Amino acid sequence: MSKEHDAIIVGLGLNGSWAAKELTESGLNVLAIDQGYLLEKSYFKNLPIASDSPTMKDKFFSLKSKIFLNEKQHKNALLFRRWKKLWQKFYIDPFISKIENFEWYRSNAIGGRGHVWGRVSPRFTNRELEAKWLKKVDYKWPLKVEEINKIYKEIEKILILGGQKNNNGFNNSANYLRKRSLNIIEEEIKNKLVKHSYLNNFNVSPILEYEPGPFSPMLESAVKTKKLKIINNTIVKNLEFSKDNFVNGVKIINKKNFKEHTLNAKIIILAASPLQSVRILRNSISEFFPRGVGNSSNLLGKYIFDHVHCFRDIKFNFRKKNSIKYQNEIFNPFKPNTDSHGFFILPPKKKYVKKNLNGKFSIQGYISINQKKFHLDSFGEMFPRKENRIEFDFNNKNKFGLPKPVIYFKYNDNEKLMWDLQNEHINKLVNIFYKLPYVKKKSDFNKILTHKEKKPLAGSSSHEMGGARMGTTNKNSVVNKDGRLWDSPNVIICDASIFPSAGYQNITLTSMALAVKNSRNIIKIKKNGKLTII
Ligand SMILES: Cc1cc2nc3c(=O)[nH]c(=O)nc-3n(C[C@H](O)[C@H](O)[C@H](O)COP(=O)(O)OP(=O)(O)OC[C@H]3O[C@@H](n4cnc5c(N)ncnc54)[C@H](O)[C@@H]3O)c2cc1C
Numbered sequence: 001m002s003k004e005h006d007a008i009i010v011g012l013g014l015n016g017s018w019a020a021k022e023l024t025e026s027g028l029n030v031l032a033i034d035q036g037y038l039l040e041k042s043y044f045k046n047l048p049i050a051s052d053s054p055t056m057k058d059k060f061f062s063l064k065s066k067i068f069l070n071e072k073q074h075k076n077a078l079l080f081r082r083w084k085k086l087w088q089k090f091y092i093d094p095f096i097s098k099i100e101n102f103e104w105y106r107s108n109a110i111g112g113r114g115h116v117w118g119r120v121s122p123r124f125t126n127r128e129l130e131a132k133w134l135k136k137v138d139y140k141w142p143l144k145v146e147e148i149n150k151i152y153k154e155i156e157k158i159l160i161l162g163g164q165k166n167n168n169g170f171n172n173s174a175n176y177l178r179k180r181s182l183n184i185i186e187e188e189i190k191n192k193l194v195k196h197s198y199l200n201n202f203n204v205s206p207i208l209e210y211e212p213g214p215f216s217p218m219l220e221s222a223v224k225t226k227k228l229k230i231i232n233n234t235i236v237k238n239l240e241f242s243k244d245n246f247v248n249g250v251k252i253i254n255k256k257n258f259k260e261h262t263l264n265a266k267i268i269i270l271a272a273s274p275l276q277s278v279r280i281l282r283n284s285i286s287e288f289f290p291r292g293v294g295n296s297s298n299l300l301g302k303y304i305f306d307h308v309h310c311f312r313d314i315k316f317n318f319r320k321k322n323s324i325k326y327q328n329e330i331f332n333p334f335k336p337n338t339d340s341h342g343f344f345i346l347p348p349k350k351k352y353v354k355k356n357l358n359g360k361f362s363i364q365g366y367i368s369i370n371q372k373k374f375h376l377d378s379f380g381e382m383f384p385r386k387e388n389r390i391e392f393d394f395n396n397k398n399k400f401g402l403p404k405p406v407i408y409f410k411y412n413d414n415e416k417l418m419w420d421l422q423n424e425h426i427n428k429l430v431n432i433f434y435k436l437p438y439v440k441k442k443s444d445f446n447k448i449l450t451h452k453e454k455k456p457l458a459g460s461s462s463h464e465m466g467g468a469r470m471g472t473t474n475k476n477s478v479v480n481k482d483g484r485l486w487d488s489p490n491v492i493i494c495d496a497s498i499f500p501s502a503g504y505q506n507i508t509l510t511s512m513a514l515a516v517k518n519s520r521n522i523i524k525i526k527k528n529g530k531l532t533i534i
Pocket of ligand 1: 010011012013014015016033034035036105106107108109110111112113114116117118119120121234235236237271272273274276280461462463494495496506507508509511
């Protein structure tokens with residue numbers, strides 16, 4: 001099998017799906033390859049809400065399923081029984097975590113983690129892109145937020161952003177299409193917090209509210225053009241090269257019959273998710289690129305990072321007295337499949353956190369009246385460090401012939417301090433909650449787990465970033481500002497592996513905006529006939 005397409009997209013999660021939309025709508029013939037299943041429509045009928053609590057059956061399933069290496073992740077059983085096809089099983093594609101255990105959420109279905117994400121989607125600002133808090137010019141993004149503001153707006157429109165403008169400037173330039181509000185209990189907590197000087201910056205969470213289904217709205221648009229061919233259950237092992245050392249295709253392996261083929265295209269889009277895209281590049285070896293294409297700077301796989309993540313789940317009951325008005329709170333009609341409303345608390349001001357802390361953290365969550373659950377997440381900024389990296393053991397391959405990933409990941413003292421402060425602030429919120437007269441404590445299960453650890457759980461936010469950082473030269477980065485590989489500029493990376501540094505915001509809106517920007521840029525270059533010139 002050898003057929004040439006205009007472009008090949010590797011991975012059809014949210015980011016690859018945006019690339020598919022952009023490329024097909026511009027008239028290109030596109031082949032998209034995903035290692036995962038195509039989930040049936042029936043999966044999405046009467047779907048329990050994503051934040052549903054695990055039942056005993058869920059817990060039992062997740063213990064048997066061995067999706068992750070680490071037993072601790074079984075507390076997330078809520079994702080597993082319903083989504084058993086969604087995740088890559090550990091025993092099929094094992095990896096090794098060194099230093100910290102890295103909780104790597106690897107998807108294995110068309111649509112990827114886009115099927116389960118919370119959709120909290122704040123914009124980045126120039127503060128994050130300038131990365132001044134990192135005090136090193138190396139981590140600065142080679143672009144300004146003004147270059148993606150228009151794209152943010154388009155995404156927010158297509159994926160229907162719900163939320164509310166406020167008077168503190170948070171996410172105020174966003175394009176809110178639906179009005180969301182805090183629910184009655186969230187509103188009470190907010191009012192109580194106003195009395196405290198910390199954490200009073202309590203906002204309605206900006207959430208994309210499109211309907212769930214096998215295909216996201218952007219993938220549906222791409223399919224409608226009839227320019228997109230999808231191959232699923234097929235792994236891309238590596239990229240292939242032309243005689244003049246440019247990438248000209250991909251090597252694929254069918255997961256069922258193990259047959260291998262080469263497929264060619266002028267443009268290759270990598271959107272397999274951060275660590276997976278790095279793996280494909282590192283496994284693309286030629287005489288000219290003995291350490292893998294994209295690795296001439298020796299930075300491929302280096303500077304991986306995550307959010308400093310702290311979370312808490314509380315199950316509560318209502319005391320009978322005075323609880324009726326709270327229990328009668330109506331569903332939010334705009335958020336599909338959930339009654340959760342959701343809040344986003346901006347980082348506390350410097351004077352309310354320890355002076356020596358570098359970087360910021362936000363807190364977000366929801367109080368689900370229907371499920372009687374209070375969920376909190378805090379995401380803190382982590383330093384990108386060269387020694388935090390993914391390497392590959394070429395003497396140890398999985399059954400599809402891919403080298404075993406080895407993840408080296410360690411938090412520094414600043415990140416541990418941040419995590420302590422995140423816990424401290426979360427505890428303050430929880431205490432306010434417990435003092436509400438109608439709330440009866442039931443269980444607070446994740447508290448015990450995270451506190452025993454005394455450190456953040458690496459990878460648990462599912463916001464892994466870096467490994468193929470963008471920059472200004474082929475010495476300080478793997479790709480340029482448009483996601484083009486310095487080593488072979490017809491390869492474009494469209495996922496968060498290109499982030500040079502993090503913010504305190506959730507990452508996916510920004511990674512999708514970059515996927516759109518990078519796709520539009522390569523389309524323009526192709527149309528000008530200058531594909532190999534950077
Ligand atoms: C429970 C949960 C909640 C989250 N909530 C939020 C949130 O509220 N806000 C937010 O911003 N982010 C959130 N995230 C993170 C968000 O889901 C991810 O950032 C985003 O979905 C990543 O998209 P992606 O397309 O880069 O990767 P993925 O969704 O992982 O997709 C990658 C695709 O590539 C395929 N693939 C991988 N390797 C290969 C290969 N070698 N060959 C072929 N195909 C391959 C996979 O099958 C998959 O379909 C959440 C994540 C989780 C798990």
